[in-house]
Amino acid sequence: MEVISKIILPIFIIIIVFYGVKKRVNVYDVFLEGAKDGLIATFNIFPAIIAMIFAINIFLDSNVLSFVITNVSKMIGGINLPLEIIPMALLRPISGTASLAIMNDIFKSFGPDSYMGRLASILQGCTDTTVYVIALYFGSIKIAKIRHALWGGLFADLVGIIMAIVLTNLFF
Amino acid sequence: MVNYIWAFLIGIGIIYSLVTGNINTLNESILTNANEALDLILNLLPIIVLWTGILKIAEESGLLDKFAKLLMPILHKLFPDVPKGNKALGYISSNIAANMLGLGSAATPAGLKAMEELQKINPDKKTASFPMITFLILNTAGVTLIPTTILALRVAYKSASPGEIILPAIIATACSSIAGLTLDYIIRKRAKKWK
Numbered sequence A: 001m002e003v004i005s006k007i008i009l010p011i012f013i014i015i016i017v018f019y020g021v022k023k024r025v026n027v028y029d030v031f032l033e034g035a036k037d038g039l040i041a042t043f044n045i046f047p048a049i050i051a052m053i054f055a056i057n058i059f060l061d062s063n064v065l066s067f068v069i070t071n072v073s074k075m076i077g078g079i080n081l082p083l084e085i086i087p088m089a090l091l092r093p094i095s096g097t098a099s100l101a102i103m104n105d106i107f108k109s110f111g112p113d114s115y116m117g118r119l120a121s122i123l124q125g126c127t128d129t130t131v132y133v134i135a136l137y138f139g140s141i142k143i144a145k146i147r148h149a150l151w152g153g154l155f156a157d158l159v160g161i162i163m164a165i166v167l168t169n170l171f172f
Numbered sequence B: 001m002v003n004y005i006w007a008f009l010i011g012i013g014i015i016y017s018l019v020t021g022n023i024n025t026l027n028e029s030i031l032t033n034a035n036e037a038l039d040l041i042l043n044l045l046p047i048i049v050l051w052t053g054i055l056k057i058a059e060e061s062g063l064l065d066k067f068a069k070l071l072m073p074i075l076h077k078l079f080p081d082v083p084k085g086n087k088a089l090g091y092i093s094s095n096i097a098a099n100m101l102g103l104g105s106a107a108t109p110a111g112l113k114a115m116e117e118l119q120k121i122n123p124d125k126k127t128a129s130f131p132m133i134t135f136l137i138l139n140t141a142g143v144t145l146i147p148t149t150i151l152a153l154r155v156a157y158k159s160a161s162p163g164e165i166i167l168p169a170i171i172a173t174a175c176s177s178i179a180g181l182t183l184d185y186i187i188r189k190r191a192k193k194w195k
Helices: A002-022 A027-061 A064-076 A083-091 A096-110 A116-127 A130-140 A147-170 B002-020 B023-060 B065-078 B085-099 B104-120 B130-140 B147-157 B163-194
Strands: none
Touching: A002 A027, A002 A064, A002 B023, A002 B065, A002 B163, A027 A064, A027 A096, A027 B002, A064 A083, A064 B002, A083 A096, A083 A116, A096 A116, A096 B023, A096 B147, A116 A147, A116 B147, A116 B163, A130 A147, A130 B002, A130 B104, A130 B130, A147 B130, A147 B163, B002 B023, B023 B065, B023 B147, B065 B085, B085 B104, B104 B130, B130 B163, B147 B163
16 A cells, blocks of 8 residues: 555656657756746745734644633543644635645644644645635636535535545554 | 635634733744745745646646546546537546646636536526536545645655655545535436426
8 A cells, every 4th residue: 555655656757757758848848847837836825825824823822722622522522533633624625725834733743744744634635625616616607606516515525534534544 | 705714813813822821922923923934835845846847748748638538438427418529528627637636726727717618508607507516526526646735745844754645645535526426416316306
């Protein structure tokens, strides 16, 4: 299982580069062109990253979360759920940057190879910004009645979150 | 919505800190947060630049289109209401192919084009059609084979095995996609029965 995870990336790269050469693409020049786009795109998201890191860190540093978590754990009693992941799971469908900022915080406090770090990675990887995408896509063609698009998408996200928890326990 | 959430996070954070007398931590947090954002972007930048470079080769060589074509037979099954050969299916497949490879910036324009084409065959322009909803559920389930930002951040925090989360993430995505599409399928069948 672990081998598959490790060979995905190299296999992808070799297929892409070889196919490019075969099709007589100037692979190096095209790489530079694409890399430049990536550079610009990353700088474009920088203000959003600052904004989200700022808000989320003020929120997390206030310790209001541990107050909530202690009380919720008391309420649900014996069930052992990774409650620290809940803010990330709640924000993931709304803002990719916000959940990225929380994942960054989890890596900082627990490390990327901890249970929480792995769970956060899988969670970030297996769902998308459902609410944002729906607003953007339907907004672009002026659809007012979205029917079951939102809760259908959120249902899929919920399944993703549950699977992330199950698979983290199963794999590691 | 993001506006309210942003204000909520800052509001709650500051008020709770003030109430509990955590003023020193709060000030430190405010003054050092921007540095952390810079660290984060510097951690992400190299691998994103590298990956967009690699994927540009896939785009130029036609590999991305080829990959998108492989998805076509599945799309015909998922979108029975869209006539074969409709442009929308082409855009949907490039959107999904780009998303799978972690090329979000290329996925969005294709996705918007797909919505435009689906709107052309939508009988009620104010209401979402079934193919639109199916497409959005498929899109938001987030099928990603190479999660570049996550890998970059795991490397930055010195993970012993940054890629170990790829396979479980793919399996989790597959499950959530299937769950979303099944729900969508059931709703579609029911709606047609009522008619």
